[in-house]
Amino acid sequence: MHKRTTQKMDKAGQMRTDNIYENADAIRGEITMEIEDLNTTRIQPPQQTVSDCVKIRNYRAAVVCLVLLCVLLLTAVIVLCFTFTQEISKNENLTNVRNQLILKNTNLTNERDQLILKNTNLTSERDQLILKNTNLTNERDQLILKSTNLTNERDQLLLKNTNLTNEREQLLLKNTNLTSERDQLILKNTNLTNQRDQLILKSTNLTNDRDQLILRSTNLTNERNQLLPKNTNLTSERDQLILKSTNLTNERNQLKQENNDLQRRLGKVDGWIYHQCSYYYISNETKNWYDNRRYCTERGADLIIINNLEEQEFVRNISGYVDVWIGLTNSNLEGRWKWVDNSTLTSGFWGYGKPYSYYEDCAVSYISWWHAYSCNSALKWICET
Structure with a gap:
């Protein structure tokens, strides 16, 4: 719209300039014709009548009017030129203002595009932050759940460790009792063997009591034979208990190591x-x-x-x-x-x-x-x- 207004003003100024030049040419032609008539009148011989004098005066008056009219027209031309110069200056100012407005509009358009791009980037960053926050929240919930599970596993391991410790103590007590019984049986077997030897010696010395001693020796031998398998069984049981105790000790140490590893992994x-x-x-x-x-x-x-x-x-x-x-x-x-x-x-x-x-x-x-x-x-x- 501003461009159209400027074009209209340029056309109006151009038309005014053309009219001024056309009027100036017309006035210049009329003045030339009047001057030629005056020169012709002056050259004619002095055979004039009263009517001719009146005509001359009328011509002079007309010339004076024409001169005045020319002066007025010149003044009008000067005023129009001054006005035209101002219009041209004003037009140039308006053109500069229009260019500045166009430049400012271009800058504002660029700033708007930059702001739109920046807004788009900020929107993308916000969506990414929301997504990241959601992921962190899920990870936190998973860590809390994992911590709860590890706490439950720790309690179960502590309970299992306590039970194994109690079983180990019971097995150690039972092993101690079996060892004591074995020692007693060995001592008893040794005593019986000594008694048997004494009875054999006594049987040699006491012929009359030989049959009784032989019978008693036979009984003792039978008892000894019975004690020997029993002693063998106890020895086997002792070895099995020792092996089982060793295995339990190894398992306890392994569980203790796993428990310590778990506790270290738990950290804080x-x-x-x-x-x-x-x-x-x-x-x-x-x-x-x-x-x-x-x-x-x-x-x-x-x-x-x-x-x-x-x-x-x-x-x-x-x-x-x-x-x-x-x-x-x-x-x-x-x-x-x-x-x-x-x-x-x-x-x-x-x-x-x-x-x-x-x-x-x-x-x-x-x-x-x-x-x-x-x-x-x-x-x-x-x-x-």
Whole structure:
């Protein structure tokens, strides 16, 4: 539309210019004719009448009017030229404005295309992120399910390990009893053999009692023969029990190795850390001693009991440089510190001059030392199971 307006303005300006040039040519022709008439009149001889004088005056008046008219026409031409120049300048300005608008429109079109492309890319990235989030959620659910299955397998293995340990102890006890019986039978057999030898010697010396001794010796021989198969059977059973015990020991060691491998693979499950056949949990929040113990007992555990220096070093490593509650208190009887399993503290890792306060009835571990704190203080804690 702007282009059409500009074209119309160009055509109108061109028509005005053509009209100005045509009017100027016409006026120039009329002025030339009038000047020729005046020259002709001046050249004629001075034989003029009154009417001729009147005509001359009329001509002069006409010439003056024509001159004035020419001046007006020239002024009009100058005004029209000035107007035309302004129109041309205005037209050039409008052309520049149109070009700028076209350029700006082109830039805006390019920006729009870039924004559309960017929006398309962002939409694709959003869809990819949604898909990735869905995949991560599925993987998390699978890991939770796998963790639950591994926990159940761990419990089953622990139960099976306990049963095998009990069976092993029963077999060891039975093996010990059989060994004792075997030793007694061997001793008895040895005694009988000695008695037999004595009876043979006595039979040689006592001819009268020979028949009785022979009979008794025969009985003893029969008993011996009966004991020998029985002894052989016991020996075979003993060997079988030893073999079975060896197999059970190997199976126990293999199960223990598999259990340790499984526990190492478990690593950390739901924040629990496996260490030295126990699981430990260190909190990320702070509570008082009683709430902490309730938190542990609700999960089948209790506040940690530190039995040796190695376990104290382990607590230091997982707690860092913060105070953590441990399962030690003297709230029942002042000055008598007990663990949460009701066992009395025999030795510990108290800091210098600790404990000392009457109102500080619960213990915390800080780096490598213990301190007494008020049980209502909010600190982190460590559970153990």
